[in-house]
Amino acid sequence: MVLRRLFASFFVAASILTAGAVLFPQPVHAATREECTGNASITVLPKWYKYLNPRWGDPDGPPPNGPQGPTCILDGATFPGAIPAILLAVFEILLRVAGIVSVLFIVYGGFQYLITTGEPDKAKNARTTIINALVGLMIAMFATVIVNLVGRNIG
Numbered sequence: 001m002v003l004r005r006l007f008a009s010f011f012v013a014a015s016i017l018t019a020g021a022v023l024f025p026q027p028v029h030a031a032t033r034e035e036c037t038g039n040a041s042i043t044v045l046p047k048w049y050k051y052l053n054p055r056w057g058d059p060d061g062p063p064p065n066g067p068q069g070p071t072c073i074l075d076g077a078t079f080p081g082a083i084p085a086i087l088l089a090v091f092e093i094l095l096r097v098a099g100i101v102s103v104l105f106i107v108y109g110g111f112q113y114l115i116t117t118g119e120p121d122k123a124k125n126a127r128t129t130i131i132n133a134l135v136g137l138m139i140a141m142f143a144t145v146i147v148n149l150v151g152r153n154i155g
Contacts, residue, residue, distance in 0.1 A: 007108060014101075045093050051085035051151040052077050088151040092144055099140040105133035 047054075052074040074082075109129030116122040 045096055046089060048086060048089045048093070049074055049077070050089045050092070051154065052082055085151065085154060088147055088154070092147045092151070095140050095144045095147065099137055099144070102133045102137035102140060106130055106137070109133060 055073050056071075109126050112126035112129060113123060116126060
């Protein structure tokens with residue numbers, strides 16, 4: 001019972017943090033060329049402007065420096081044409097979050113399996129949790145590949 005309550009509080013906290021990140025996203029402040037083009041990120045999640053063809057330069061002056069210095073330029077950011085690309089990137093972010101949650105459920109199912117103490121019903125529930133998490137992980141992985149293919153072709 002304590003484990004279930006602990007897991008529920010962890011899940012609620014993670015959901016609140018994820019909702020906050022999705023509802024209140026940070027604006028693009030690419031400080032370097034690598035951050036603009038997405039090569040410097042060590043995070044698992046892609047940038048929301050991934051499919052908008054980001055490049056490093058200055059639109060108001062001669063490349064690469066202008067009156068305000070170099071900046072990240074999104075060539076594909078025209079309204080309403082950029083909406084599908086942004087939605088694909090957001091969908092990819094959500095799929096990757098689903099993959100992370102699946103891995104957490106695999107760990108949770110493994111922990112459940114470890115503490116079954118020989119009870120067949122608990123062992124069966126733990127195996128079901130692990131199998132369902134693996135299926136969810138595979139779906140998220142294949143869907144991420146499909147979104148990547150579509151995003152690169154429309155970008």
